[in-house]
Amino acid sequence: MSGAKDIHDLIDLMAKLPGLGPRSARRTVLHMVRKKSYLLAPLADLMQQVAASARECLNCGNIGTTDICDICDSEKRANGEICVVEDVADLWAMERAGVFHGRYHVLGGTLSALDAIGPDELRVPKLRDRIASESISEVILALNTTIDGQTTAHYIADELGSDVNITTLAKGVPIGGELDYLDDGTISAALRARKAF
Amino acid sequence: MLHLSTLVLSHFRSHKLARLTFDQRPVAIYGNNGSGKTNILEAVSLFSPGRGMRRASALDMTRRPESLGWQLQSDLVRNERIHQTKITSDKGAARRVLIDDKPVSQLALGEISRVIWLVPAMDRLWIEGAEGRRRFLDRITLSFFPSHAEASLNYEKAMRERNKLLKEQIRDAHWYRAIELQMAQTSIEIHTARMRALDLIQNAQDTATTEFPAAQLTLEQSEGDMPTLVDDLKSALEESRFRDMAAGRTLVGPHRTDMIGVFQRKGVLAKDCSTGEQKALLISMILANARALKDQIGAAPLVLLDEVSAHLDNQRRAALYQEICDLGAQAWMTGTEIDVFHELGDRAQAIHVTDADGLSHCTQHESCLI
Ligand SMILES: Nc1ncnc2c1ncn2[C@@H]1O[C@H](COP(=O)(O)OP(=O)(O)OP(=O)(O)O)[C@@H](O)[C@H]1O
Ligand SMILES: [Mg+2]
Numbered sequence: 001m002s003g004a005k006d007i008h009d010l011i012d013l014m015a016k017l018p019g020l021g022p023r024s025a026r027r028t029v030l031h032m033v034r035k036k037s038y039l040l041a042p043l044a045d046l047m048q049q050v051a052a053s054a055r056e057c058l059n060c061g062n063i064g065t066t067d068i069c070d071i072c073d074s075e076k077r078a079n080g081e082i083c084v085v086e087d088v089a090d091l092w093a094m095e096r097a098g099v100f101h102g103r104y105h106v107l108g109g110t111l112s113a114l115d116a117i118g119p120d121e122l123r124v125p126k127l128r129d130r131i132a133s134e135s136i137s138e139v140i141l142a143l144n145t146t147i148d149g150q151t152t153a154h155y156i157a158d159e160l161g162s163d164v165n166i167t168t169l170a171k172g173v174p175i176g177g178e179l180d181y182l183d184d185g186t187i188s189a190a191l192r193a194r195k196a197f
Numbered sequence: 198m199l200h201l202s203t204l205v206l207s208h209f210r211s212h213k214l215a216r217l218t219f220d221q222r223p224v225a226i227y228g229n230n231g232s233g234k235t236n237i238l239e240a241v242s243l244f245s246p247g248r249g250m251r252r253a254s255a256l257d258m259t260r261r262p263e264s265l266g267w268q269l270q271s272d273l274v275r276n277e278r279i280h281q282t283k284i285t286s287d288k289g290a291a292r293r294v295l296i297d298d299k300p301v302s303q304l305a306l307g308e309i310s311r312v313i314w315l316v317p318a319m320d321r322l323w324i325e326g327a328e329g330r331r332r333f334l335d336r337i338t339l340s341f342f343p344s345h346a347e348a349s350l351n352y353e354k355a356m357r358e359r360n361k362l363l364k365e366q367i368r369d370a371h372w373y374r375a376i377e378l379q380m381a382q383t384s385i386e387i388h389t390a391r392m393r394a395l396d397l398i399q400n401a402q403d404t405a406t407t408e409f410p411a412a413q414l415t416l417e418q419s420e421g422d423m424p425t426l427v428d429d430l431k432s433a434l435e436e437s438r439f440r441d442m443a444a445g446r447t448l449v450g451p452h453r454t455d456m457i458g459v460f461q462r463k464g465v466l467a468k469d470c471s472t473g474e475q476k477a478l479l480i481s482m483i484l485a486n487a488r489a490l491k492d493q494i495g496a497a498p499l500v501l502l503d504e505v506s507a508h509l510d511n512q513r514r515a516a517l518y519q520e521i522c523d524l525g526a527q528a529w530m531t532g533t534e535i536d537v538f539h540e541l542g543d544r545a546q547a548i549h550v551t552d553a554d555g556l557s558h559c560t561q562h563e564s565c566l567i
Contacts, residue, residue, distance in 0.1 A: 114357060147354050148354075151358070155375035158374050
């Protein structure tokens, strides 16, 4: 281990990343060091840039490199629809699907009295402001179907009242899914949401 | 048919390494006090969702003094399909479950195996607090409806959230309404499942010829009736908010349900019955549970009977063994002497458990004729 303190510090830091443990961190660092010029150096440059520029969009909470993210900045996305998600990762998942053409609102978590996360910690007041200022006609609640996610969805629906049309994503059989593998809850939700063939 | 064909206990409580193999017959476990019999039953109980029959933490189950963690491995055979099931805890950390080498949630165990039990601590079930009866009822309900586990977890979670709001004296009505809606929805699921489970038990008791006295069972709320519609329960929670805030906890809902038992033939409340009668009612319920499950899923559950045999008179004991064998259930029974299992003869396999310096040792026998 002598004379390699920096490398080992790097391994320790990498091991803190989600999905990596000490073993995979060692392998990753070794790999990068071996490909120094085309992995390690460009990665270091980019990380430095991102560290300097990455920030939360002041409007929706998306992560980008400007104060207002590309989506909020684009007039094309101002179609009166706003999709409420828990996390930036959920926003990116929606974007990858490429089917939603409105804007987003990232809550940054779910309501949890036990974890001391209330509506004010979740950009709920900001959502209210945006509905007025961006003339929103439909709020799509795309929260996770966990208890916390659903409590948060009900909270927002209850809070916004009838001023705006509120919808939520359908729950049911995933595309390519086999019924045999679904839990009872999903099957009953899918059955309740059945539609004419 | 549902049975365990192998069971390996490593560093689990008093067992350092026990490799056991079984056929479908019941298992009689005998040995001195403290030898490690109940520990084996507890291991089997973990092959169903929940914390097992002692409700112990993973840390408590870790073999001392080594404290390395523990692992249970079993081939669970259900209708001729083998599911290799592994439950592990690393240095007392939360349990992890693998079925056929895939990590799954604990709840997935409920889709394969069904385990029900009777333990000595339940001897006072009818005379002690409602919590024990509710837990027994939920075990029965869970055996019929695996989704009961999830509904209960979700309800508990939502209720803890609401209790926190109450304690902190938060007055955001939107927040309460959102949580109370979740509570109301899961409550109705829980209550409906419990009612259906009681119906199944009642029916299975009434239609069987058995040596054990039928228990007549009803559910009772600590106050008023349990609403059967989501909206009614929602309003009940809303109305109760002020009172609940004073109490610092939620006072209405399925966590306040009690199960009332009556010795049907005599019309006497279970709590007023003799000790032996109270136990007989529980055995009747367990057997009814097993019969009803066999009807429902085509396989009798694993039935764990800790120290049940020794407390029955000869006639009742013979009847219990006969009913278990008729069911084709792999029942796991403990006793200090092999004599109490003699009646089973070669209808059951046996394990002799001995203890040496805090270490359990198991010897397997083909039958109970030892
Ligand atoms: N985590 C642990 N590590 C080591 N030993 C343990 C652990 N937990 C319990 N034991 C020991 O296991 C022993 C056997 O317990 P068990 O309850 O299985 O006995 P038993 O055979 O059912 O006895 P009885 O007939 O009295 O009911 C006890 O002496 C207990 O101290
Ligand atoms: Mg014991």
